[in-house]
Amino acid sequence: MTLPPLPPFDESAAITKVRMAEDGWNSCNPEKVAQAYTPDCRWRNRAEIFRGHERVIEFLTRKWARELDYRLIKELWAYHSNRIAVRFAYEYHDDTGSWFRAYGNENWEFAENGLMRQRIASINDVPITKQERLFHWPLGRRPDEHPGLSALGL
Template sequence: MSRPPLPPFDADTAAAKVRMAEDAWNGRSPEQVALAYTADSRWRNRAEIFEGRDRIVAFLTRKWALELDYRLIKELWAFGSDRIAVRFAYEYRDDRGSWFRAYGNENWEFAADGLMRRRIASINDLPIAEVERLFRWPLGPRPEDHPGLSALGL
């Protein structure tokens, strides 16, 4: 199985890879998202370090059970032949109705087949008021005409 676009990346293929990842994560299907990673993919997400698709599914299932009304925007930061750096922000609410905007950076490394073999994420949460929300599209992928992070000043 391969997951185009494949490395080596150029500006267009790296940007396409980032948007595909954003769309998949906004779909909030752990099983579907996990298919973009190698079977032995290694992750560091905040303080959690783990390996493998089954652990990715478990992590994302747990994540989206706690981070309700999740909406994400990713933006390409830099790229190399088989690596992409991304900055992102997402908004969610907890089960008490409190809203947050999480800001972060990810470093991705890809296998030749286009599957991600390594993901390193650093993330910070900022409590926000409901009126401060900027990501208000219906749940699912961000509409093409919705501004990205730079356009929103984030």
């Protein structure tokens, strides 16, 4: 299986890859998201370190069971050859109705077939009020006309 664009990345390909990842994660579909990774992919997400599709699906299933009304924006930070660095923010609420905005950075490494083989994420959560929310599109893909992180001052 291949998932274009393929490395080595130029700026346009890196931007496309970032948007594809954002769209996948905004689907909140663990099986769909896992398809973008190599079967033996390595992840570090906050303090969790694991490997492989099954663990990705388990992790994302748990994540989206507790992070409700999840909306994410990713933005390209840098790229080189088969690596992309991304900054992101997402908003969600928990089962008590408390809202949060999570800020983070990801380092990605891709296999020759365009699947991600390594994802390293550092993330911080900040409590926000419902009125402080900035991500107001319907659940799913962020509309093209919705501002990105830089335009929102994040």
